[in-house]
Amino acid sequence: MLKILKNIQTKKENNGIYVSLHERAENVNCDLFERVCYSKDAGPISFGIPDFIVQPRNDKEIQDILRLANQRRIPVYVRGGGTSAAGGGMPFTDGGLVLDMTRINKLISIDEFNLTVTVQAGITWEQLISELSMKGFRPRFMGPHSGCSAVVGGSVATASIGYGSTKYGSIGHQIIGLKVILPDGSIIKTGSGALKEGLSFARYCNGGDFAGLFIGSHGIFGVVYEVTLSIEPIPDNVSFSTYVFDKLENALKAAREVQIKCKPEQLVVYCHPDTVSSLTNFEHNNNAGISVIIDGFSEAVVSSGFQLLENVMKEYDGKYIGEKYAKRFWTNRFQVVTSLMKNGMLLQSCHMIPPSMLLDAVKVAEKYFYESNRIKDLGIKVFMNATFSDGISSNFVTNIFCEESNMEIKKDVLGIWEAWMDQLLLTYGGAPYWLGYVWNRHLTDHLDNNYKLFIRKLKQCIDPNNILNPDSLIDGGSDFEFR
Amino acid sequence: MGGQILSLDSKLDQEIHKCARCGYCREKDTHDICPVRSILGFESSYARGKLYLAQFCLKENIKKLTPDLIKKFYLCTMCGNCYKHCPLSINTPKIINELRSEFLENYNPFHDPIIIKNLVSNLYHNPTVINAFIERKGSVGPRLYLLNKNKEDYLFFSGCINENNKKSLESIFDIFNYLDFEVTELKEHAGCCGMPVFEFGHKDFLLSKISNNMNIFKKIGMKKVIVNCPGCLHVFKEFYCTDSNIEFIHLTEFLNDNLGTLYPANGIQVTYHDPCLLGRYLGIYEAPRQLLSKMGFAIKEMPRTKDESFCCGGGTLSIMYPDISREISRSRITEAKKTGCSVLTTSCSLCKRNLAESNEGGIEILEITDLLASMLNRSPDLDLIVPLKVMPEFSGTMIGMED
Ligand SMILES: Cc1cc2nc3c(=O)[nH]c(=O)nc-3n(C[C@H](O)[C@H](O)[C@H](O)COP(=O)(O)OP(=O)(O)OC[C@H]3O[C@@H](n4cnc5c(N)ncnc54)[C@H](O)[C@@H]3O)c2cc1C
Ligand code: SF4
Ligand code: SF4
Numbered sequence: 001m002l003k004i005l006k007n008i009q010t011k012k013e014n015n016g017i018y019v020s021l022h023e024r025a026e027n028v029n030c031d032l033f034e035r036v037c038y039s040k041d042a043g044p045i046s047f048g049i050p051d052f053i054v055q056p057r058n059d060k061e062i063q064d065i066l067r068l069a070n071q072r073r074i075p076v077y078v079r080g081g082g083t084s085a086a087g088g089g090m091p092f093t094d095g096g097l098v099l100d101m102t103r104i105n106k107l108i109s110i111d112e113f114n115l116t117v118t119v120q121a122g123i124t125w126e127q128l129i130s131e132l133s134m135k136g137f138r139p140r141f142m143g144p145h146s147g148c149s150a151v152v153g154g155s156v157a158t159a160s161i162g163y164g165s166t167k168y169g170s171i172g173h174q175i176i177g178l179k180v181i182l183p184d185g186s187i188i189k190t191g192s193g194a195l196k197e198g199l200s201f202a203r204y205c206n207g208g209d210f211a212g213l214f215i216g217s218h219g220i221f222g223v224v225y226e227v228t229l230s231i232e233p234i235p236d237n238v239s240f241s242t243y244v245f246d247k248l249e250n251a252l253k254a255a256r257e258v259q260i261k262c263k264p265e266q267l268v269v270y271c272h273p274d275t276v277s278s279l280t281n282f283e284h285n286n287n288a289g290i291s292v293i294i295d296g297f298s299e300a301v302v303s304s305g306f307q308l309l310e311n312v313m314k315e316y317d318g319k320y321i322g323e324k325y326a327k328r329f330w331t332n333r334f335q336v337v338t339s340l341m342k343n344g345m346l347l348q349s350c351h352m353i354p355p356s357m358l359l360d361a362v363k364v365a366e367k368y369f370y371e372s373n374r375i376k377d378l379g380i381k382v383f384m385n386a387t388f389s390d391g392i393s394s395n396f397v398t399n400i401f402c403e404e405s406n407m408e409i410k411k412d413v414l415g416i417w418e419a420w421m422d423q424l425l426l427t428y429g430g431a432p433y434w435l436g437y438v439w440n441r442h443l444t445d446h447l448d449n450n451y452k453l454f455i456r457k458l459k460q461c462i463d464p465n466n467i468l469n470p471d472s473l474i475d476g477g478s479d480f481e482f483r
Numbered sequence: 484m485g486g487q488i489l490s491l492d493s494k495l496d497q498e499i500h501k502c503a504r505c506g507y508c509r510e511k512d513t514h515d516i517c518p519v520r521s522i523l524g525f526e527s528s529y530a531r532g533k534l535y536l537a538q539f540c541l542k543e544n545i546k547k548l549t550p551d552l553i554k555k556f557y558l559c560t561m562c563g564n565c566y567k568h569c570p571l572s573i574n575t576p577k578i579i580n581e582l583r584s585e586f587l588e589n590y591n592p593f594h595d596p597i598i599i600k601n602l603v604s605n606l607y608h609n610p611t612v613i614n615a616f617i618e619r620k621g622s623v624g625p626r627l628y629l630l631n632k633n634k635e636d637y638l639f640f641s642g643c644i645n646e647n648n649k650k651s652l653e654s655i656f657d658i659f660n661y662l663d664f665e666v667t668e669l670k671e672h673a674g675c676c677g678m679p680v681f682e683f684g685h686k687d688f689l690l691s692k693i694s695n696n697m698n699i700f701k702k703i704g705m706k707k708v709i710v711n712c713p714g715c716l717h718v719f720k721e722f723y724c725t726d727s728n729i730e731f732i733h734l735t736e737f738l739n740d741n742l743g744t745l746y747p748a749n750g751i752q753v754t755y756h757d758p759c760l761l762g763r764y765l766g767i768y769e770a771p772r773q774l775l776s777k778m779g780f781a782i783k784e785m786p787r788t789k790d791e792s793f794c795c796g797g798g799t800l801s802i803m804y805p806d807i808s809r810e811i812s813r814s815r816i817t818e819a820k821k822t823g824c825s826v827l828t829t830s831c832s833l834c835k836r837n838l839a840e841s842n843e844g845g846i847e848i849l850e851i852t853d854l855l856a857s858m859l860n861r862s863p864d865l866d867l868i869v870p871l872k873v874m875p876e877f878s879g880t881m882i883g884m885e886d
Pocket of ligand 3: 516517533564
């Protein structure tokens with residue numbers, strides 16, 4: 001019998017819990033087919049079917065739900081836009097409660113002088129950008145490629161990298177303060193927000209960077225409820241440019257130099273001829289490409305930035321192929337990856353590596369993906385690119401696309417994907433910034449024991465009953481049936 | 484146990500599995516994309532959840548799972564907004580319709596008292612959409628009218644909504660007369676276009692209607708058929724046209740082509756609701772707007788307009804889940820009121836009806852033809868006389884005067 005059928009009936013003992021939940025929150029659902037819909041994120045794996053879904057409307061409801069969950073030992077899985085592709089925050093086994101945060105989605109305030117915006121965790125990036133732009137502002141970090149449906153809280157929990165990252169780093173770098181509901185239901189604000197006045201204007205104060213605890217930790221320490229992010233006025237001048245290269249090595253060197261000298265808003269390196277041709281539709285065979293976006297408040301600033309860029313590119317034999325590809329990449333920002341999904345199911349393995357190791361990483365990837373006939377036989381497509389982020393690290397992305405409807409192929413490709421996670425951890429020490437089922441099993445063997453112990457102690461201290469996102473804990477995870 | 488239960492054709496199966504679960508069918512800027520999600524909120528209410536459930540149906544023995552599962556697929560207005568926003572162009576309403584038809588063929592989903600009451604006892608036995616909305620015996624089906632002016636001939640397919648609402652039909656005839664078209668009722672009776680029952684998933688019913696109606700259209704021999712109901716027009720264009728050279732035209736397109744410059748309504752602002760079937764399905768956005776402009780109205784658009792238009796909550800949903808449908812309508816009316824206009828116009832009798840039923844005042848909901856007829860001063864008892872009030876020397880004869 002398929003696993004899914006085991007959970008068809010709502011368990012009798014759940015009736016009482018349902019009533020208790022309903023006393024605490026308005027929107028509670030235990031309908032089987034509703035629950036089924038929450039057993040999957042944007043990745044290829046179907047997870048456990050939760051017993052309840054709650055769509056809270058305010059912090060009070062979340063507090064009450066968490067207190068009940070502690071009393072009844074109900075695992076609580078926090079969900080944002082559900083676009084995580086790595087099983088973060090998903091129930092590994094049937095049961096538990098999903099807290100769907102998408103209704104807590106208001107922009108609370110914009111501080112135009114101090115340049116911050118405070119939002120509720122369930123607001124989408126697209127909504128945030130749209131509301132800010134009406135006032136002439138934009139967030140410095142503008143969200144992951146999935147920004148039409150990924151929400152700010154989900155990006156905090158996954159330490160997202162995306163638009164604006166080359167200049168401003170990951171979302172983590174742009175967080176000023178968080179309001180978090182801890183597993184026991186108490187509420188804290190981090191940074192300057194911890195003062196009784198509660199204003200979020202500084203992150204590193206009042207005793208430590210506790211916002212950092214909740215960034216990238218996939219909701220294991222608390223439910224992010226409000227986020228204060230830095231913003232900036234939208235610059236009037238932008239230059240878009242794309243260059244192609246015969247040698248990847250040159251492209252990577254040029255990219256690094258451009259990042260340092262020109263301070264571009266965004267810089268992405270296409271690391272393989274297939275990726276260059278797919279993303280730029282540029283006919284000629286080029287081993288690498290770079291798209292650069294430079295913006296500023298005067299034409300002079302932007303054109304001098306562009307001049308610097310040209311000089312660097314010349315030095316490394318980069319050939320200018322126009323502005324349209326970079327422009328498309330920038331202006332259609334949330335459609336870039338989704339438009340590639342016509343190639344089939346998307347298996348992502350985004351991870352951090354230092355720019356100095358990118359060349360080796362691409363070589364490993366090329367060997368792994370392209371020198372294997374099996375991969376060719378399966379007809380999969382692989383896109384490789386790297387976003388230079390925050391000056392220190394880069395986000396190396398290998399997106400694998402495969403045909404979705406053939407179960408056999410799907411299984412094989414999943415195996416390839418899984419093995420790839422090990423390869424990149426083993427061979428060159430890439431560090432995943434997403435966690436969840438897909439990564440955790442590979443990561444756990446590579447992590448230092450003291451570090452694991454430290455995380456477990458922290459978890460034990462903050463969430464003694466282990467109710468919040470229990471399966472996202474780094475060394476959690478067991479063998480899982482692929483459906 | 485398990486195995487493929489539904490016998491969907493392989494293309495549809497592939498389409499269902501194409502969904503990448505990106506969630507782009509959920510929200511757009513500050514709004515919900517899916518009208519049903521805007522009320523119910525949870526994952527199964529919009530396309531991503533429904534497609535996952537469709538995958539689930541294909542994999543599991545859904546016999547055990549009816550009717551709760553089936554209900555999820557009837558919680559959809561077929562508005563097509565998810566399709567519009569899907570980066571992979573997955574036609575979710577089409578998939579839902581195919582699934583409905585599978586359900587009807589394989590299982591009996593009529594466990595739901597609302598369906599039994601509204602669909603089976605009314606609509607199914609006397610298939611006019613009007614019967615589905617009000618329990619009224621003796622409503623009549625659509626009729627055919629010949630429009631003739633000099634050597635120009637058209638056929639007008641009245642549709643059941645207009646045919647059962649004397650006032651609105653008279654308004655339309657007044658406009659035809661004003662344009663010097665002679666209107667003659669034909670003795671041949673057309674049947675239901677098939678759309679309302681088709682939307683429930685009865686493909687066969689539609690197919691039977693097609694052959695009946697096509698035979699009649701062919702017998703009459705008219706090459707141009709004017710249709711007011713976007714639902715009828717959609718099925719005519721999508722399913723009837725394939726083997727004929729009959730041109731089906733929406734009434735607003737016809738009027739826009741035939742009316743000259745009109746007496747200006749002094750730039751009074753009205754807002755316009757794009758019916759999903761006329762807009763997203765058929766791409767007719769400009770004709771109704773141009774017609775309103777010719778009448779002298781200034782259109783103040785709602786934030787969600789044209790291909791981004793938000794559904795009125797009508798269609799199958801309003802029959803099966805009237806409460807949810809009303810809430811959707813109310814939110815659309817609120818959006819219209821926020822434009823500051825006192826009139827919400829549309830070009831679909833069903834949208835008008837659906838919106839009007841949820842209207843708690845503060846705005847008038849009218850079809851463009853109502854407005855035009857009232858400008859022509861031929862429907863004096865129509866509530867909206869706004870343009871007339873502000874146009875003291877209004878006279879019907881001034882319309883299109885220079886022609
Ligand atoms: C097409 C596509 C493109 C993508 N591009 C990028 C990209 O460019 N960069 C990138 O980083 N990622 C990318 N992703 C992955 C994913 O979209 C991001 O990680 C995104 O930030 C997740 O947000 P979400 O709202 O969907 O969160 P979910 O997927 O719902 O949740 C992700 C994690 O966050 C936790 N969580 C959610 N909300 C809260 C909360 N309020 N409090 C505590 N924990 C919470 C969940 O428990 C889970 O562990 C992409 C995915 C897709 C499908
Ligand atoms: S937008 Fe399309 S691909 Fe994305 S979740 Fe919705 S139906 Fe699936
Ligand atoms: S067709 Fe409309 S109602 Fe149906 S799922 Fe799509 S957006 Fe929702």
